[in-house]
């Protein structure tokens with residue numbers, strides 16, 4: 001089964017052709033550059049940029065896959081959660097293609113895309129497994145009992161992990177998106193230079209990263225008489241590197257510790273990690289090392305499948321279609337980030 005998948009939930013305009021869920025024939029991503037000068041995503045600009053690029057991205061995805069719409073079995077799109085204006089562009093494009101060429105239309109939850117993204121490269125991976133999604137909008141710890149059968153253990157109570165990276169990068173005046181910038185500077189820093197406390201919150205599986213972001217702010221306010229700094233002053237590079245390394249160390253420690261504790265508590269021997277933050281080298285290293293120590297298999301996708309992409313949506317769509325399940329949200333778009341199970345409990 002060949003699926004043309006379209007993903008426009010945030011600031012990447014993406015289209016992919018995926019065969020039988022895991023074989024990616026093409027995966028085209030256009031990352032909108034316009035937002036970097038604003039230091040964050042501007043929703044109106046995002047939807048306009050999607051509109052400008054969506055047709056060419058879809059055409060290119062078909063061309064790269066050496067196929068045509070007539071040989072596609074279904075058209076999938078991200079229906080929720082995301083920026084409404086951005087989601088709408090993907091929805092109307094998918095709807096138009098499905099209507100004109102008489103194809104099945106299937107809306108898919110973006111979080112399911114991240115959850116199933118490790119399946120693309122790890123061909124033997126199947127539920128049950130424990131999934132951690134760490135992105136700009138989410139920090140979700142979910143037991144994937146089966147395809148479409150989820151138990152949400154914990155989510156973020158405030159800032160998502162990626163959001164914390166972005167906000168700390170902004171405090172340090174680093175380039176947007178913050179995650180890759182923080183990781184770059186952290187490579188030259190000392191992770192033990194500043195001891196930021198780890199927000200473990202062991203009484204719950206929920207996460208909270210706004211405290212550590214505020215701790216970085218307080219540290220800077222203490223260090224400099226006036227913060228934010230005046231135009232003439234800059235943060236020394238050495239200090240920027242140490243703050244990035246110390247912050248990154250604390251966030252990754254927290255994510256790893258809580259995920260492995262949950263795996264142990266629920267007796268799960270497979271952990272998958274997805275979402276933009278999963279492309280962080282240190283996080284990956286810590287997950288793999290701990291997995292080896294505790295005899296738990298760890299699955300993390302390549303960076304191209306961590307950050308937003310349409311291939312993961314094609315993968316998630318395939319399993320909905322395979323089990324004859326309805327579209328997410330009845331093919332309407334929504335910013336609601338609820339993850340609803342669609343498979344009956346056995």
Ligand code: KG4
Pocket residue numbers: 010134135136137138161162163165166177178179180183275276277278279280281306307308
């Ligand atoms: O999954 P994603 O592309 O979009 C959402 O669904 O949100 O994730 C984007 C987030 C951003 O917050 C970005 O700063 C973060 O992932 N990110 C990283 C890295 N690459 C992207 N965070 C830490 N280290 C990275 N290397």
Ligand code: ZN
Pocket residue numbers: 110114135136275276307308
């Ligand atoms: Zn995402």
